[in-house]
Amino acid sequence: MARTVIIGAGFSGQYAALILQNALKDVDGDHEITMVNLHPRFTYIPSLIWVGVGQIKPAKAQFDLQPVYDRLGIDFIEGRARSIHLDDNYIVVETDDGVSQRVSYDYLIVATGPHLDYAATPGLGPEKGYTQSICTPPHAERTAASYRNLLERLEKGDKARVVVGTGHGCCTCQGAGFEFISLLHNDLKDRGLRDRVEMTWLSNEPRPGDFGIDGFEMRRGPVIFSSEDMASALFEEFDIHMELHSHVHRVDDKTIHTENARGEFKEIDYDFTMLIPPFKGQPLEYRDSEGNDIKDRMCNPAGFVKVDAFYGKCYEEIDCFDWPRTYQSPEYANLYSCGIAFAPPGCISRPCTSPNGVQLMPAIPRTGYTSELTGKAAALNVAEMIQGREPSHTASLAETPGMCIASLKNSWLRGSAATIGIHPIVRNKAAYPDNGRDMDLGRVEIGLAGAWLKKGLHHAFLYKLSAKPGWQYLP
Amino acid sequence: MQYVMTRSERRKQQNLLIQAWRFVALSLRFMKLTCADCKYARRDQESRGLHPADAGQPRRLV
Secondary structure, eight states: OOEEEEEOOSHHHHHHHHHHHHHHTTSSSOOEEEEEESSSEEEOGGGHHHHHTTSSOGGGGEEEHHHHHHHHTOEEEEEEEEEEETTTTEEEEEETTSOEEEEEOSEEEEOOOEEEOGGGSTTOSTTTSSOBOOSSHHHHHHHHHHHHHHHHHHHTTOOEEEEEEESSTTOOOHHHHHHHHHHHHHHHHHTTOGGGEEEEEEOSOSSTTOTTTTOOEEEETTEEEEHHHHHHHHHHHTTEEEEOSEEEEEEOSSEEEEEETTOOEEEEEOSEEEEEOOEEEOOOEEEOTTOOBOHHHHBOTTSOBOOSSOOSOOTTTOOGGGSOSSOBOSSOTTEEEOGGGBOOSSOSSOOEEOTTSOEEOOOOOOOHHHHHHHHHHHHHHHHHHHTTOOOOEEOOTTTSOEEEEEEEEOOTTTOEEEEEEESOSSOOTTTOTTTSSOTTTOEEEEEHHHHHHHHHHHHHHHHHHTTOTTGGGOO | OOOOOOHHHHHHHHOHHHHHHHHHHHHHHHHHHHTHHHHHHHHHHTTSSOOGGGTTOOOEEO
16 A cells, blocks of 8 residues: 655646546555645636736635545645655644644655745735735735725826736746736726826846746747737737836835846836745755755755756756656655646746846746646656556656636636747757747637637636546546 | 737637637647647657657656
8 A cells, every 4th residue: 555645736736636546546455645735725826817806706716625535535634744754754744723743655746836935025925015916815815905996096086006027036927917917907998097007017037928938939920920029019009118127126115126137226116016926945844864954955945846857057058858857856766746846957038147146037937737747747657656667757848838828808708818839838959959849839829719718727627626527538 | 020910810809700710729729739748759759859868768748
């Protein structure tokens, strides 16, 4: 009998649990799967952008985990994983009532997702700072309340400045900010209030449409159409001012203090702002048999778990073969990490340092479908190891597709979304020597069809991850 | 080159019939993308982009 513990029921952890349960159904032995998650509900994070503008309630993007696990025979512990004892194969979990318990494992999948590092920028975040966020359901609801206040002021005839983007030079998930500012623009336009608002896109991206993946290109008839063209055209059409390649030094109650790649310091006044925080690894302890802290060995400096990637190369040297494939730890063969929790070997977007020494490193986004694929590879590899085989399933970001639908307006009849599909996510010059991606397979399209697809994906993901009948057949 | 949306493209973006067709086409494109790793694997066998770790090793893309 083997016991697999999964920490985190996000995209990758939840999918890993379902895939592993399915893979072990016909395997001899009574194998156990235990999920450890801080919250009792799964949240479909991409739909929180709609919560942030008050268009849906968080419950529409969530489901209860316990009934799903009861149905599948997966154990569920609601609590926070505090430490991993790698030589002794157990983790310590702290539950809500403050009780700590040991959970032993034969195989461990770390899929904790990110720690939202608001502390990296003074004044950032809704709790200890002045900015709004859409990264968690409570934060998204708070953003919706703040937006309602803004609307009341605008309806009284006030003018306002809105700033949306990233709150640090090392942020990722620029796409979520892009969606949010587009939704705000269209919502204000529908309410007849757009002309009272000055909107600014503040981002660490080196160019519009970079999205932390070095942008993308596709063939459109005889011309090459790029994400930079798409984002520039949209921002121009939406009358949104851009402040790019910028780090946020601090946020006051009325002003955002930034520095860009040229070393220029700027002060951007705002009345409403939503800035994505930088991500760090969850504050988990990693201990050896003597209780020594071995986090430096197990994780990169940001706290993400090192897996089978080649680490330590500079940006120019990293190539497609350096990206992880099986998501197995090089230190402990029974440890896997997937989703946002694994440590990438570096950035895809070109990093730079300002003349004053500020680092601008847009990190690679690895949520949604990408996250699921990494979780699936980890789960299938654990299943293989349980059956006494070597792990052979791979999901390198240099070989797998990236799919994203950026909601611009959420409506069945008048909606719009930018549908983006690329292959692969990380440029792979070995397979595609021209520009590292398959430009014929990639697709970028803006329109109502994308809005329908976005709604469809919302329901499809919730259906699949709640293991409803036939979930195995959904990609 | 700066991409500028034409009036006809703008009309197409909201035309329900065209968008219904685009919905089907985009769904199929997404399905094709989810199978793209299989295509990559075939390229691998043809020695395009062969991963150094794969020499003589069994390999299954998820």
